[in-house]
Amino acid sequence: MHSRTTRHSNGVKREPIPAMRTLNVDVLTLFPGILAGPLNESILKRAGEKGLISVRTWNIRDFTEDKHKTADDSPYGGGAGMVLKPEPIFRAFEALRAEYPGETMLTILLSPQGALFSHREAERLSKETRRIVLLCGHYEAIDERVRHSHVDEELSIGDYVLTGGELAALVVIDATARLIPGVLGDEESASFDSFTGGLLDYPHYTRPAEFQGMKVPDVLLSGNHEEIRRWRRREALKATLTKRPDLLDTAALTDEDGKILEELKKEL
Numbered sequence: 001m002h003s004r005t006t007r008h009s010n011g012v013k014r015e016p017i018p019a020m021r022t023l024n025v026d027v028l029t030l031f032p033g034i035l036a037g038p039l040n041e042s043i044l045k046r047a048g049e050k051g052l053i054s055v056r057t058w059n060i061r062d063f064t065e066d067k068h069k070t071a072d073d074s075p076y077g078g079g080a081g082m083v084l085k086p087e088p089i090f091r092a093f094e095a096l097r098a099e100y101p102g103e104t105m106l107t108i109l110l111s112p113q114g115a116l117f118s119h120r121e122a123e124r125l126s127k128e129t130r131r132i133v134l135l136c137g138h139y140e141a142i143d144e145r146v147r148h149s150h151v152d153e154e155l156s157i158g159d160y161v162l163t164g165g166e167l168a169a170l171v172v173i174d175a176t177a178r179l180i181p182g183v184l185g186d187e188e189s190a191s192f193d194s195f196t197g198g199l200l201d202y203p204h205y206t207r208p209a210e211f212q213g214m215k216v217p218d219v220l221l222s223g224n225h226e227e228i229r230r231w232r233r234r235e236a237l238k239a240t241l242t243k244r245p246d247l248l249d250t251a252a253l254t255d256e257d258g259k260i261l262e263e264l265k266k267e268l
């Protein structure tokens with residue numbers, strides 16, 4: 001893969017910019033309208049316009065063949081709820097293969113039974129070169145033969161049950177897309193945000209310096225970059241220790257962090 005290198009007007013060579021990549025996503029769903037709004041607003045819309053992400057939705061109902069466009073049926077063995085029928089979904093996969101001949105695909109089923117989606121998973125998917133197919137379940141379940149023949153992995157966005165996989169697919173697309181180089185501008189950059197390094201974020205302030213009697217911490221007005229860095233790190237550690245101590249087990253911590261944590265534990 002080639003890379004571009006930019007030069008400042010003063011001739012100073014900058015770090016090479018990685019060659020532009022596109023995250024290709026196809027979503028199989030019974031409700032494409034749920035995805036349309038979020039994909040056509042703000043950062044995801046801009047990413048699409050810049051060619052950094054390409055998201056196409058496919059309506060599973062278009063692959064039904066009966067006059068009522070039936071996509072679900074009652075479960076063998078009885079019980080409540082409906083099951084997504086295999087035939088329309090198998091036909092949708094055939095259509096995908098015909099649309100993208102020779103391309104490799106990674107098919108992910110969104111369901112509460114999946115592995116928990118996390119920042120780490122988003123990082124992995126943001127580097128994916130295969131076409132990502134997100135299959136959204138709806139109703140109670142999906143025929144097991146779909147999972148057996150077409151699904152490479154299963155992801156859940158949390159331990160709760162949504163009405164369908166569409167909102168989960170949007171969460172996966174959004175969290176992944178913002179890690180693609182160029183999707184966020186410099187000022188929104190993903191490299192310093194919450195979870196990079198595994199800690200929660202430190203508090204942020206903007207003007208005015210005093211608002212309704214509440215003052216911005218002096219250190220942030222001091223212009224002392226080293227002190228600001230130390231304050232932010234301490235606040236990030238404090239937030240993580242008090243709100244999500246489990247994250248400290250896997251966070252990338254330095255010796256300095258260890259000392260700060262010991263102090264914080266005594267203080268709190």
Ligand code: ADE
Nearest residue numbers: 110111112156157162168
């Ligand atoms: N579909 C229904 N609930 C879900 C969840 N928690 N995560 C992913 N897909 C789902």
